[in-house]
Amino acid sequence: MSAASAASTAAEIVGGIALAPLLPGLVQHWKARLQGRRGPTPLQPYRELRRLWGKSMVDPDGAGPVYRLVPPIVAAALVGGVLVVPVAETAPNLGLGHDALVLLGVLALARFALAAGSWDVSNGFALMGVSRDLMLSVFVEATFVLSLADASLIAGTTDLRGVVAGTAGIDSWGGPALALGAIAFAFVAIAETGRQPVDNPDTHLELTMIHEGPLLEYAGRDLAYLQWAAAARHWLVLVLLAQVFLPHPHSVWLQLAVLPVALVALCAALAIVETLLAKMRVLLVPRLVVVGMAAALLGIAAWLAGAA
Amino acid sequence: MTGALLVAGLGAIALGGALGVWRRAFSAGLHVQAAGAAAVAVAGFWALGSQSVIGDAFASSFGPRFGVDGLSGLFLGVLGLIAAPALVFSARYLRPSASGRAVGALTAVFVLALALVLCARDPLMFLAGWETMTLVPAVVILVSRGADRRARQTVFNYLAVTHLGGAGTWVAILLLAHADAIGGQTTIASGSGLQTAIALSALVGMGTKAGVMPLHVWLPRAHPSAPAPVSALMSGVMIKVALYGLVRVLLEWDGVLPVWFGVLVLGAGALSAVGGVVYALFEHDLKRLLAFHSIENIGIIVLGIGASLVLRARGADAWAAFALAAALLHTVNHAVFKSLLFLGAGVFERAVGSLEIDRLGGLLRRMPWSGGAFLVGAMAIAGLPPLNGFASEWLTLQALLHVSQYGEVGDGVAGAVALAALAATAALALFCFVKVVGLVLLGPPRTPAVAAAEEPPFPLRGALVFLALVCVTLGLAPGILFGALVGLAPSSTAAATRLGLHVPGTGSLPTVGIALVLVGGALALALLRGGRRAATAPTWACGQLVEPALRWTSAGFTKSLRLALEVVLRPQREISSRTEAGVLQEVAYSGHVPHLIDERVYEPVERAAFRAARHARRLQTGDVGTYVAYLIGLVIVLLAAVRLGMIG
Numbered sequence: 001m002s003a004a005s006a007a008s009t010a011a012e013i014v015g016g017i018a019l020a021p022l023l024p025g026l027v028q029h030w031k032a033r034l035q036g037r038r039g040p041t042p043l044q045p046y047r048e049l050r051r052l053w054g055k056s057m058v059d060p061d062g063a064g065p066v067y068r069l070v071p072p073i074v075a076a077a078l079v080g081g082v083l084v085v086p087v088a089e090t091a092p093n094l095g096l097g098h099d100a101l102v103l104l105g106v107l108a109l110a111r112f113a114l115a116a117g118s119w120d121v122s123n124g125f126a127l128m129g130v131s132r133d134l135m136l137s138v139f140v141e142a143t144f145v146l147s148l149a150d151a152s153l154i155a156g157t158t159d160l161r162g163v164v165a166g167t168a169g170i171d172s173w174g175g176p177a178l179a180l181g182a183i184a185f186a187f188v189a190i191a192e193t194g195r196q197p198v199d200n201p202d203t204h205l206e207l208t209m210i211h212e213g214p215l216l217e218y219a220g221r222d223l224a225y226l227q228w229a230a231a232a233r234h235w236l237v238l239v240l241l242a243q244v245f246l247p248h249p250h251s252v253w254l255q256l257a258v259l260p261v262a263l264v265a266l267c268a269a270l271a272i273v274e275t276l277l278a279k280m281r282v283l284l285v286p287r288l289v290v291v292g293m294a295a296a297l298l299g300i301a302a303w304l305a306g307a308a
Numbered sequence: 309m310t311g312a313l314l315v316a317g318l319g320a321i322a323l324g325g326a327l328g329v330w331r332r333a334f335s336a337g338l339h340v341q342a343a344g345a346a347a348v349a350v351a352g353f354w355a356l357g358s359q360s361v362i363g364d365a366f367a368s369s370f371g372p373r374f375g376v377d378g379l380s381g382l383f384l385g386v387l388g389l390i391a392a393p394a395l396v397f398s399a400r401y402l403r404p405s406a407s408g409r410a411v412g413a414l415t416a417v418f419v420l421a422l423a424l425v426l427c428a429r430d431p432l433m434f435l436a437g438w439e440t441m442t443l444v445p446a447v448v449i450l451v452s453r454g455a456d457r458r459a460r461q462t463v464f465n466y467l468a469v470t471h472l473g474g475a476g477t478w479v480a481i482l483l484l485a486h487a488d489a490i491g492g493q494t495t496i497a498s499g500s501g502l503q504t505a506i507a508l509s510a511l512v513g514m515g516t517k518a519g520v521m522p523l524h525v526w527l528p529r530a531h532p533s534a535p536a537p538v539s540a541l542m543s544g545v546m547i548k549v550a551l552y553g554l555v556r557v558l559l560e561w562d563g564v565l566p567v568w569f570g571v572l573v574l575g576a577g578a579l580s581a582v583g584g585v586v587y588a589l590f591e592h593d594l595k596r597l598l599a600f601h602s603i604e605n606i607g608i609i610v611l612g613i614g615a616s617l618v619l620r621a622r623g624a625d626a627w628a629a630f631a632l633a634a635a636l637l638h639t640v641n642h643a644v645f646k647s648l649l650f651l652g653a654g655v656f657e658r659a660v661g662s663l664e665i666d667r668l669g670g671l672l673r674r675m676p677w678s679g680g681a682f683l684v685g686a687m688a689i690a691g692l693p694p695l696n697g698f699a700s701e702w703l704t705l706q707a708l709l710h711v712s713q714y715g716e717v718g719d720g721v722a723g724a725v726a727l728a729a730l731a732a733t734a735a736l737a738l739f740c741f742v743k744v745v746g747l748v749l750l751g752p753p754r755t756p757a758v759a760a761a762e763e764p765p766f767p768l769r770g771a772l773v774f775l776a777l778v779c780v781t782l783g784l785a786p787g788i789l790f791g792a793l794v795g796l797a798p799s800s801t802a803a804a805t806r807l808g809l810h811v812p813g814t815g816s817l818p819t820v821g822i823a824l825v826l827v828g829g830a831l832a833l834a835l836l837r838g839g840r841r842a843a844t845a846p847t848w849a850c851g852q853l854v855e856p857a858l859r860w861t862s863a864g865f866t867k868s869l870r871l872a873l874e875v876v877l878r879p880q881r882e883i884s885s886r887t888e889a890g891v892l893q894e895v896a897y898s899g900h901v902p903h904l905i906d907e908r909v910y911e912p913v914e915r916a917a918f919r920a921a922r923h924a925r926r927l928q929t930g931d932v933g934t935y936v937a938y939l940i941g942l943v944i945v946l947l948a949a950v951r952l953g954m955i956g
Contacts, residue, residue: 057842059845061845061846062751064750066672069830071833075830076829080822097816098815099815101706102822108690109693109826112692121847122854122859125848134869135868145727152709159816162815225837283872293728304712304717
């Protein structure tokens with residue numbers, strides 16, 4: 001294993017598991033500043049996790065083994081996702097490969113597990129949130145696949161290491177294909193991280209929750225796992241956005257150096273978007289996501305016309 | 309050796325069917341049939357693995373010829389793999405009454421007819437098996453339902469639609485036999501009118517039999533009406549045998565089809581996949597829901613076949629082989645988990661008495677083995693790693709991506725649209741099966757009958773658990789089938805056999821690694837969580853007591869999707885309320901999602917057909933003199949035609 005490969009493995013594992021909570025922390029910190037408040041420090045999610053780790057869990061009436069198994073399954077699925085998304089193009093195979101389509105599968109497993117947990121407990125608000133989340137996921141998954149397909153066609157492979165290598169430098173930015181894919185993936189990023197205008201992550205009103213709904217019945221270490229999983233989703237989509245859909249250098253060391261800067265810039269962008277835009281009516285969100293789908297299809301058509 | 313095993317297996321099935329007619333030997337007869345089916349499965353997979361041709365080769369002449377090659381072997385293997393547990397299941401599920409014994413014997417005839425289609429090597433035997441395969445389930449439905457009015461309407465609809473559409477099968481096979489192209493002796497010219505006619509009639513005929521939209525109307529009526537093991541065979545095997553015919557005609561006998569036809573097949577597949585699952589989401593009866601999911605999965609298989617056609621037309625033979633392998637792998641996987649789900653539905657119906665999903669609940673606690681197996685089947689059909697549905701969906705997504713890679717602008721964009729459709733289908737299937745699992749297996753029991761449900765006897769449970777284990781095995785090691793499947797395409801290179809799915813030039817699917825990380829990670833995190841210090845608390849409902857009236861139903865859970873897709877679905881609802889002296893007493897709500905293809909296409913056609921039949925009935929006066937006059941008129945017309953030289 002070369003030095004570059006070891007460095008990128010370390011960055012992938014340490015970053016994905018330990019540094020993931022920093023990303024939503026940064027977004028919350030800047031959002032507060034933009035709203036004129038002092039707000040929490042970027043390290044607040046770590047304090048939350050530590051507090052939750054020390055508290056006891058809950059057994060709602062009628063909950064069974066499915067309810068208890070859901071947080072480890074969701075966290076394991078997101079750990080799988082963190083291992084699939086490479087940091088820089090020389091990450092070694094950590095058992096799951098690096099295929100882009102595997103990422104969809106593990107995210108689907110996490111969604112299924114959360115929904116099954118809500119049904120087991122029969123919490124009405126959780127089920128409402130799950131119903132809306134699954135409805136949005138129909139459109140978001142199609143856009144996710146199309147934007148990744150756009151990048152894979154440009155790079156010639158679906159292996160994410162090859163995609164990072166194939167979209168590096170300025171050559172891929174000659175035509176509109178990758179830019180259109182970036183627009184599509186931006187919509188996916190907002191939807192997957194549950195940020196406004198799709199969903200409000202700060203809401204305390206159960207009737208307005210989409211991603212927060214299923215988390216209502218969990219407490220203690222269970223909730224710590226689920227909050228870490230939400231932070232890991234931030235890591236996955238923002239790393240993909242930075243490494244594939246933004247201009248990035250060819251050399252591995254430069255990629256590793258540019259990545260933290262790109263992540264911080266993307267967190268700032270998310271904070272600005274959340275402050276400027278209000279939450280959309282949930283039934284109108286599919287129209288927004290379909291705009292992303294159309295952008296990705298145009299990108300693929302542009303690549304085909306350019307390559308043909 | 310393989311041939312002898314196959315003949316022995318088929319003979320045992322025939323013997324078992326005959327034995328089952330006597331009341332004393334009913335159970336023994338079904339077990340003999342199951343043993344025969346197992347032998348057929350072993351012979352079929354052996355033939356697939358060895359890729360050798362046993363018996364006669366294909367011929368366009370009409371003498372009876374039988375043989376087995378790799379593709380037939382795969383489908384025979386699937387037939388035996390599904391029939392064996394279904395027959396063990398029926399030994400305890402069916403009662404040895406007159407109708408039960410008739411169903412047992414008819415199941416043997418059904419399995420033999422399916423084997424006849426797969427082993428037929430000449431057009432006559434193929435069509436004979438095809439027709440028998442269509443007719444036997446109709447008889448089973450009539451016998452098991454006691455020929456009541458509902459069953460008669462279902463059977464009429466089933467036979468009418470499959471025969472009208474199925475005429476396409478006859479046209480395609482007979483045109484191929486006339487051109488001497490069965491078995492590939494003569495290659496049909498690419499782009500010729502004959503090739504297009506054969507391809508279109510095969511797509512219509514075999515697509516009707518498989519349940520491709522918009523020719524699917526019979527499937528949601530016929531599949532739920534049959535007893536559970538026969539439904540499993542219909543959904544698991546019969547519609548796949550229809551696709552076997554489609555693969556033979558389109559990919560082996562009809563030459564290299566043009567790109568536009570492949571795009572048409574992709575369109576039909578995408579429509580079936582998305583339409584099937586969207587309508588499944590709004591069904592309340594578990595078996596009808598599963599029947600619509602069969603349409604969806606047939607759509608996914610047809611997407612793989614369409615991708616293979618487009619890639620072959622563009623000259624990318626390696627990827628055409630991988631696309632066909634994706635379609636065939638999904639055929640095997642769907643057969644396994646769909647029959648698991650249908651048999652599970654049979655178990656629930658036997659235990660509770662009704663399959664209305666809003667009236668079940670909590671069955672995982674009451675029936676851990678059956679419920680657990682049903683959960684595995686639901687997770688497999690939703691396409692979750694590390695089970696088998698994810699592996700074949702992954703491979704189909706890769707194949708569609710490569711359609712865009714190797715194509716021009718038109719078919720490249722078509723491939724991208726199909727890719728989006730498949731991703732949306734996967735998300736919709738997950739939505740639907742989360743709802744099914746939640747309403748059927750989880751939560752509190754909703755009626756006293758459900759609260760008193762008991763675990764079924766061992767043979768029923770055993771069949772379910774066996775099929776669930778096959779799902780897990782195929783999910784962990786799809787590579788054992790993949791190598792043989794790639795070799796089945798007309799022009800392909802052999803691939804090395806590995807456990808996961810590895811295709812050259814793109815990302816791979818290391819299934820064992822994924823399973824280890826997911827399962828091992830979940831266990832490790834559960835242990836890390838430590839001993840469970842937990843306080844009991846009521847479920848949060850804003851401080852209210854959780855009453856049965858607050859529980860979610862299927863219609864409520866899918867409402868967000870119904871409203872989001874309102875323009876396409878046009879749901880209808882009716883709310884009426886009764887007030888007395890200004891105080892609301894009662895609210896009645898009814899809503900339903902109409903099936904647009906049924907209402908806009910089939911019902912007008914049905915009404916027109918009946919009107920035409922009423923007019924034609926006027927020709928039958930019942931008077932002998934009129935009929936003699938018709939005959940004399942016909943003779944005069946024929947004589948005139950001969951005199952003018954039109955005949956003879």
